[in-house]
Amino acid sequence: MTQTPEAGGGSPLQRSSKTMKADTMTDWKKKLTGICVACALLLALAGCTSWAPPNDYTNMNMDFSSIQTVAVLPFQNLTSDEQAGERVRDSFMGMLLATEAFYVLPPGEVARGINRAGVRTAHAPTADEIKSMGKILEAEAVITGVLREYGPVRSGSTEANIASVSLSLIETQTGTIVWAASSTRGGIDLKDRMLGGGGKPMNKVTEQVINDLLDQLFE
Amino acid sequence: MICWTSFLNKIVGMLLGLLLLSGCAGRGAVGPTPLRVDIAAIRQEGPQVVGQGTLRVRATAAGATGPLRYALLSQKAGLTMLEASGDQASWQWRPKMPGAYRLQVVAMDGEGRRTVSAWSALHHFAPALDDRTLVALLPPDNISGTSAPLADIHAALRRHLAAAGLRLLEAERLSAFMEKHRMRHTGGLDSDLARALRQETGAEAVFISALESWQERGEPRVAMLARLVLTTDLPEIVWMDSVGLAGNERPGLLGLGRVTRPTELLNKALTRLTGSLIRYKAGQHRSYRGPRQVAGRDYQAAEPPRQEPGADLLGADRRAVHAPRSSHRLSGFRADRPYSVAVVPFLNIEARTNAGQVMALHFVKELHRYENIRVIEPGVVRHTLLKYRMIMEAGPSLAVSDVLASDTILGADLILSGKVFDYQGETTTSKVDFSVQIFDGPQRRVVWNSRSYADGDERVYFFDMGRIASAHGLASRMAGRACEKFLQD
DSSP states (O other), rough: OOOOOOOTTOOOHHHHHHHHHHHHHHHHHHHHHHHHHHHHHHHHHHHHHHOOOOOEEEEEEOOOOOEEEEEOOOEEEEEEEEHHHHHHHHHHHHHHHHHTTEEEOOOHHHHHHHHEEEEEEEEOOOOHHHHHHHHHTTTTEEEEEEEEEEEEEEEEEEEEEEEEEEEEEEETOOOOOEEEOOOOEOOOOOOOHHHHHSSSSSHHHHHHHHHHHHHHOOO | OOOHHHHHHHHHHHHHHHHHHHHOOOOOHSSSSEEEEEEEEEEESSSTTTTTOOEEEEEEEEEEEEEOOEEEEEETTEEEEEEESSSSSSSEEEOOEEEEEEEEEEOOOOOOOOEEEEOOOOOBOOOOTTOOOOOOOOOOOSSSSSOOOHHHHHHHHHHHHHHOOOEEEEHHHHHHHHTTTTOOOOOOOHHHHHHHHHHHHHHEEEEEEEEEEEEEEOOOOOEEEEEEOSSSSOOOEEEEEEEEEEEESOGGGGTTOOOHHHHHHHHHHHHHHHHHHHHHHHHHOOOOHHHOOEETTTESSSSSOOOSSSOTTTOOHHHHHHOEEEEEEEEOOOSOOEEEEEOOOOOOOOSSTTTHHHHHHHHHHHHHTTTTEEBBOOOHHHHHHHHTOOOOOOSSSSHHHHHHHHHTTTSSEEEEEEEEEEOOSSOOOOEEEEEEEEEEEETTTTEEEEEEEEEEETTOOOTTTTOOHHHHHHHHHHHHHHHHHHHHO
C-alpha cells in the first residue's frame, strides 16, 4: 500500500519548501511593515518640513471694515521685464475689485492723486505722502507692491514661469502698514523635471499669486 | 277686484327700492379709479430716416395716485426694448437702427400701480444711406504702425464704394475742404468739421476707414475698420464693420487657396467691407436688441449669435476661449437701459504701435451693434479731450470722466477705457491681451472691469482647424465677448 503525499503530510522536501514559503511570507510581512513605518516617518517629516512661519502680517488692532476705498499704487518692479509691474498691478486691481470688499480707484485717478500729492517715488511713498494722497483721493488705504520675480526660470533643460509678489496695505490716516503679505507661485516642480512641459502660462501664474494674496488678506 | 293704481304704486315702489339698494351696493363697491395711460399723440418730425427723423411721443395718464413715472418701450420684430424712463410724459425718440417700430408707454403711480398703453401703429425708419446720399470718403487713417500704399488703398476703396452704388463727393472738393480747414486727422470727425462739411460741400455722411494692419512681404495681411458717420450737429455712427485677412488663412488643398498678392487680398477685404455696407443700405444689417428683460418678460436676441469659423473638433465651446478670463460688473448695474458710451483710446503698455487705438475701435464696432448703446463718434471724443487738454498717462481719471459725462460737453453715461498688453499677429501666432474698465460717468464709479487674453492657436488640434491667423480676428472676437458679458442680463 502506497501512502499518498496528501495523506502522510508530504515528503521532507515538500515540507521544507512549505516552511521556506512561510518564512518568506513572514519576511515580506516584516519588510512591508518596515516600509509602512518608513513611509509614515517620511510623511511625518514631510509634514514637518512643509510647515513654515506665516508670511503675512496683520495688525490685530485694525478695523478693516472701516476701509471702503483703496488706491493701488504702481508696483516696484525688480524684474528685467519693464512692464511686468503694470501687468501684475492691472490683474490685481481687477481681482480685488471683483471681491467687492473694497472699491478700487481707477488707475488714472490714482495717477492724479500721486501727481497732486507730489509723491516722488510712487511705489514707495513716505507716511506724509500717503496721508496727503488719502485726503486727495478720499481713500482710506493704499496698497503698495513689489514684484520680485516675473517670467521664466530655467533649471537644466527645464523651463517654467514664476511670479513672486509682496504687498502692503497702508492706512492713510496714520500712514502705517496694517497688513503685509507675499506669495510666490509657478516655478519648476517635480512634474516639470520628470515630464517637461514648460510650466503654466504667465497669466495663469499671475492669477494664482494674486488669489493667494487675496486669500491671505481676507482670511 | 284688483286695484290697479295701488298695484302699480307697489311695483314702482319696489323698483325704486331695488334701484336704491343697487345704488347703495354700487357705491359700496366703488374703489380707486383705475390707472390708465394712453399715447395721446405721435408726431413725426423730419423724414423717417435713421439719424434724421424723430417721433415726438406724448402720453396721458388718468386715475393716478401720487407722482407718476413713465417708461417708453419700443418693439421691433417682436422684441421689446426700454428706450427711456422718468417722470416726463413726452419724449423725442429716434431709433438707432432702421426697421419698423411700435411704441408703448408704461406708467406707474405713487402707490406702485402699473399700467401699459396699447401698442402704437408701425413706424418705418429707412437706413441713413441710400443712392442719393452724398458721402465724403476720407483717406484711410494708417494705424498699422508700418508704411502702406495709402493712396492705392484709398483709390481701391473709392472704386469699391462707387461700384456698391454710393454717391461720392468729388476727391478735389474734399481735398479743398480739408486744406481750407487744416483737417489732418482722418480717423474721426468732430462736430465743427461735420457741420462745415455739410454746409460747404453738401455731404450728408462721411466714410471713415482705419488701416489696422498691412503686410506685403511674406504672407500678405490686411485689416481695416470702417464706419459711416452722419454729418449731423453731433456726428452719429450709423454703420461700422471691419475685415481682417491673411494670405495663408485658408490654404486649402495643396495650398491652392493661398493668396500671395497683397492687391488681391486687399480687393477681397474691400469686397467684404462694401458687402456689409450694401447690406446696411438694404436694411439687413445685423444688430442686437437683446437679450433683454423689459416689463417682466424675457426676450431673446434678435439675431442668432455670430458663427465662429473653425469649429472645435473636440466639441469645446470656442466662444469661451475668447471671453474675458476675469470680469466683474458692479451689482445693481442695469444693462437693459439706454446708454451713450464714450470710448477713449486704450493705453498701450507693451503692444505694437497704435494698438491702443485699434483696440478702442474694436470696442466701438462691437458696442455699436447693440441698439440700446449709442457710441459717441471717436472723433468727437478725441476733439473733446484735446479741447480740455486731458492728458491720460495712466487712463482716465475722475476729472476726465466728469468732463466726458457732463451734459453740457458730451453727456456720456459710460466711459470705456483700457490697457493693451499684447497685440501681435503680423508674423507669428496671433496673440491679444487687454484689460477694460468702464466708468459710470454720473455715478463716478467703475462699473465693469475685465481682463481678456488669448492666442490664435488656442484649442487648435488638427491641421490648423479653428486657428485665428490675424490679431484682428482675435481682437474682434474678444471685444465682442467682453461686450456680450458686460451687457448680459
